[in-house]
Amino acid sequence: xxxxxxxxxxxxxxxxxxxxxxxxxxxxxxxxxxxxxxxxxxxxxxxxxxxxxxxxxxxxxxxxxxxxxxxxxxxxxxxxxxxxxxxxxxxxxxxxxxxxxxxxxxxxxxxxxxxxxxxxxxxxxxxxxxxxxxxxxxxxxxxxxxxxxxxxxxxxxxxxxxxxxxxxxxxxxxxxxxxxxxxxxxxxxxxxxxxxxxxxxxxxxxxxxxxxxxxxxxxxxxxxxxxxxxxxxxxxxxxxxxxxxx
Numbered sequence: 152x153x154x155x156x157x158x159x160x161x162x163x164x165x166x167x168x169x170x171x172x173x174x175x176x177x178x179x180x181x182x183x184x185x186x187x188x189x190x191x192x193x194x195x196x197x198x199x200x201x202x203x204x205x206x207x208x209x210x211x212x213x214x215x216x217x218x219x220x221x222x223x224x225x226x227x228x229x230x231x232x233x234x235x236x237x238x239x240x241x242x243x244x245x246x247x248x249x250x251x252x253x254x255x256x257x258x259x260x261x262x263x264x265x266x267x268x269x270x271x272x273x274x275x276x277x278x279x280x281x282x283x284x285x286x287x288x289x290x291x292x293x294x295x296x297x298x299x300x301x302x303x304x305x306x307x308x309x310x311x312x313x314x315x316x317x318x319x320x321x322x323x324x325x326x327x328x329x330x331x332x333x334x335x336x337x338x339x340x341x342x343x344x345x346x347x348x349x350x351x352x353x354x355x356x357x358x359x360x361x362x363x364x365x366x367x368x369x370x371x372x373x374x375x376x377x378x379x380x381x382x383x384x385x386x387x388x389x390x391x392x393x394x395x396x397x
Contacts, residue, residue, distance in 0.1 A: 155244045158223070161201070165252070167226040167245075169200070169219035176230065176237045186219060189229050199225040223249060303350060303371035306337070312377065313386055322380075329383055338370055348376030 156175050158165050173182050180188075194200055201220045221229065223245050230241035304312065307319040315322065326332040332339055339349040350371045357365040372380065 156226075156241060158248055159220075161220045165223050165248075166201075166220040167223065169221050170216070172221065172226055172229065172241065175241060176233055176235065178233070183217075189232065190219075192228070192232065194225055194228075198222075303373060304377065306370060306372065309372045309377055309380060313381055315386065322384075325384055326380070331380075331383065332370075338368060343376075343379075346375075346379075347373055348379045349373065 156167060156171055158167055160166070169186050170182060173185060178185050190196075190200065196202070199222050203218055203220055227242050227245045230238040230245070232238070305319075306322055310318050310322045323332060323337045326339075327334060327337075330340070331343055338351055343349055344351065350373060351368050352371060353366050354369040355364045356367045359365060
């Protein structure tokens, strides 16, 4: 392929002289005015271009003229902005140069070290995928259990199921602080009962001397509520086994 514009290596990347591009595009405007206008199109210094005095030829007996090292992407966009036949030609030229460079990279024999590093990267990526798939499977199993089961859990069972580092009392305290339970009791507010997260049942806990049963209200958590609690307290959902009340 005929070389239309010189592509040089600059700081490890391919770059194009803005002055040479200006000349090829046959822009009538003065270089300094033109390049200033072009760089105002949202290009970022030290990423898309770099201002250099030693990237261009130095006039004899004079100060070096300021030039800009343009990335290939930047040069392509500037060429397209010109909306001219020369601009179209330059853009296509840069695209072809990139294709050739990519093909050369793929066909270049790699050293033993490079091959090993490449294989290690592939192994790391595979391990990450396996880990992510494992987490996804655990989450899926959890969701299946939550939404397909009719079992009720006590608060103690819920704490154990969620693999919390604390038990019933701390979980109740946390739910009170989160506004899910009433401030002075371990019973859920009405809105959370209506959503199907909890159920409250009467439980006989003793008998008075008169023979009258002592009844207390016990809070149970639905499987749907288990997912709600996990989200509310910000715990990572573990792989769980279906827990049944006695």
